Amino acid sequence: MLLSQTCIYGLRASALLASKSRADYTTIRELSDELDISFHFLTKVLQKLTKSELLESYKGPNGGVKLARTASDIKFMDVVLSIDGDSLLHECALGLPGCGILEPCPMHDQWSGLKQNIVTMMKDITLKDLANNYNSTHLTFDSFNKGNQV
Amino acid sequence: MLLSQTCIYGLRASALLASKSRADYTTIRELSDELDISFHFLTKVLQKLTKSELLESYKGPNGGVKLARTASDIKFMDVVLSIDGDSLLHECALGLPGCGILEPCPMHDQWSGLKQNIVTMMKDITLKDLANNYNSTHLTFDSFNKGNQV
DNA sequence: GTATATTAAGACAAAATAGTCTTATATATT
């Protein structure tokens, strides 16, 4: 799996927040219910995004979380970096720590090309894009969670 | 990480076997020493490849493992499928079980394009390619394991 | 046939990841 489960949860919650495009705060409980993710676990995931200043949180009644910037200004990659870190950018396909331009492993050239494409995509796509696609499918995220399609 | 550690060990051992291009058996001990991988763990990894009939094994003195076919006839993808299975081929970037053409998740189109490129590469590269590159670098795999480059 | 060399198999341990639960802290409402 390319991204950790934690990261995927963060991406889904971020995309859902973006699709709501609300100015006020959304509770994590609402997000966890819609996404069918454990409330407590999602709380911890979103804390990372808050610390990275991708989200803003507010305690107490009418509190919750919201995007810290406009959805078009937060990239897929921002969420990945915040949660999974930058290991994806540097990792050798064969897991060799010394692999690089000077001492390429047998996979280096092929893999770094592909990796660059992945990174480009992640830097290209914003939460707004995710939210747009999300809305255009006329599907709730919840429907995915039921696994009703192969 | 795209591939499991187990899978990476399998790939490295397979590439090393291919680079030796020996007709007789190589002991797992020799492979594990050169690759600096735990002997017992590598044994279990290679057992999977043997069961998948990518390798042949032989017990007793002068025994060991060798490629079951010529190196140019075993693909990177064969090893990945044997060890990690085909989850990579089907996985949605957002981990949504229902994601597909009928009910695409917000990432579906972009991700399936990239995924296809990855799969194409893995089906394209053979152990012979890995071995060639490996030899042309004039580096032992061992030098990578020391992590002497950023 | 006994000793030696090798993979096969499976029990066990350690580490990383994922998930749960409880308590603390901040805010709003009354």
Added chain:
DNA sequence: AATATATAAGACTATTTTGTCTTAATATAC
């Protein structure tokens, strides 16, 4: 002030992945 609502933080548990160790099975050589 008291109560209710929300995130923050951290202890704890469960699961998966990775790694270790012991024993079994098989083949060779003498």
